[in-house]
Amino acid sequence: MTAEIISVGTELLLGNIVNTNAAYLAQQCAALGLSVYYQSVVGDNPERLKSTLKLALERSDVIFLGGGLGPTEDDLTKETVSELLGRRLVEDTHTRERIAEFFARIGKEPTENNWKQALVPEDAIVLDNANGSAPGIILEEKGKTLILLPGPPMEMIPLFETHVFPYLREKEPDVILSKMLKICGIGESRVEMELKDLIHEYQNPTIATYAKTGEVHVRVTAKAGTESEAKKLLKPVVRELKVRFGRNIYTTDENQELEDVIVDLLKEQNLSITTVESCTGGLLAGRLVNVPGVSDIFKQGYVTYSNKAKRKLVGVKKDTLSANGAVSEKTAKEMAKGAMLMTGSDIAVAVTGIAGPDGGSPEKPVGLVYIACNFRGKTVVQEYHFSGNRKKIRESSVTAALVLLRECILENIRL
């Protein structure tokens, strides 16, 4: 089956918002085995919406229409669809009740406009919206399916997951299973080189790579008649990837980030950690604190932006700074050691570098970063050369620090 995504909204046409809904729906279609050949964006204009919709009905089986279901006069997706299909708009009693309840809950009075949201085209399947007053609507028409969804992602995504996904799953019985492998510590081109033969060899499952800052994600996707067949297709490829990338794979769980894996590792091993940051200025600690429950192993961190702070807070030696500079292997080492001693943590990670745009020199250019990891007195230091603007260099530094930290933990707990 083929699917097409039509997004309705002037904000999209003006570029005021980015169309993340289309990307979400496209991903879901891929997971459901629906082929998306077209996406489009059109404003809240009945004529242009009608012509776009007509074309979609000629060429696609399932059509998603997102947005334009709000209570104002500008919102006319429902009206336009009803007119095109020659269906009357009728009041849905259940939705009217839900709208009344919704407004009671948020303690506001519904306006006359809000009741407009209880109107749906005849013979529609109405989908409850748990997070707003516009219901989702499914219309089946001569073998085609139209799915009307509210625009705000906070309403659309839960509604899709609860109602639309199961509905489409039944329509398209093929099962799509995918496995995500998240890789760190090796670059994108290396990963692609290592995968080249597999990507050519396999059509089902397919293998796709996505580069992130300091990471590469690899998705393996299989399509089959049943879940167990799909699993059987995935298995040998995933196994082969695990052999090729070994411990550079930090997780195979789609929802885990690098910091989640690290905090889990630290908790398992009962290891406490501290951070001491110069150019990243707190962002490394901030990444760790993304993880709920990090308090078990992370108690404090330092932002030592000036030389004086490096000396005063974590005891970097004056001589080290004057002989080697703040951005040096030796300073990074002493920062990590000092932070470990000051806090009594098992591990300390230190970052010092030149994020730019100023402050670079021929010997120490912008992008030069040193990261040190002290594991109970044993220190590893690495030198990095990152490119990009200030923001990019700082982000790359944070990810590199997490990668080095993970490496140190694995190295030490193996012993």
Add this chain to the structure above:
Amino acid sequence: MTAEIISVGTELLLGNIVNTNAAYLAQQCAALGLSVYYQSVVGDNPERLKSTLKLALERSDVIFLGGGLGPTEDDLTKETVSELLGRRLVEDTHTRERIAEFFARIGKEPTENNWKQALVPEDAIVLDNANGSAPGIILEEKGKTLILLPGPPMEMIPLFETHVFPYLREKEPDVILSKMLKICGIGESRVEMELKDLIHEYQNPTIATYAKTGEVHVRVTAKAGTESEAKKLLKPVVRELKVRFGRNIYTTDENQELEDVIVDLLKEQNLSITTVESCTGGLLAGRLVNVPGVSDIFKQGYVTYSNKAKRKLVGVKKDTLSANGAVSEKTAKEMAKGAMLMTGSDIAVAVTGIAGPDGGSPEKPVGLVYIACNFRGKTVVQEYHFSGNRKKIRESSVTAALVLLRECILENIRL
């Protein structure tokens, strides 16, 4: 004139990437006074691309085609366009030279495929791509304009700014001028209420609001025959907005963020600052360090995630913690005071709160945050109730801390 944006790429159809290019081009069109009525996405498939393009040529004056200009066999935008317009592909000598230079610079050998990128349709205007090997291409055909752009944003955006914007500016002689006012310290609904009459009163300039985390941006846009006419249209509206929002407007410079304004203020007043963070875990310091040259006024910061760290690093009293808890007005106050005393800074900002998902209680629910600002011994504390997930609560806290900090500085330097 009307414009239409066609994005070519399988990654977009699969939802692997979000179409930020379309949003960028749409914004630029708005700035140029071009009306965008349609955007679409199509894969690297000649038939589907051709039909999309045909339709666009029927209904729009300027058509942007982004992506599909790469060196591989999948990339066929140029070939498809040439075929549709009946133009031969010819080698552009200048581009061939640039490709040779480009590869020499990055120290790689061009492959046979790369030379394909020197081929352009006959009678094209060829636009140098400073950041890649695929040039941009402009084709004029029977009063319509086709603009082919490379897909990677890092190549497309600079190419657009350098070559396409001036080209289109000449085509559409109307001048669009806009002024951005960035507002903090009051909510979106308040801003909208205050603006309601102006939004209805004025058609030119138009007034549009955009909600950001903890901020509201207001853009006023005028269209006129000359720059001075456009300025004249903008002036009274911008003046009125300045009267209505007063010092809640933190900047009228599009490129300035809240942290930039604060760092400038601190530098002007020669005031030093430190941070002490619990739930935000370093993100507030990280925001300040976004600003190049922050080292003049920011030397160090603390991440005091545990109670012990709050006591040890910044001297919060044991009694305060046991009687009031870590998330309390009193703890926030003592954190700020302690950080100021420990570092000798003029100002200290402290954040303590419950970011969730766990750790909330009926008395202290998730989202409760206290922020204190100590200005040379004089302290202000505020209580906040933020909603959303852990990430959202932490982001809201960082912005609120910056807003409170700005308020304190303005309050104190006025005296």
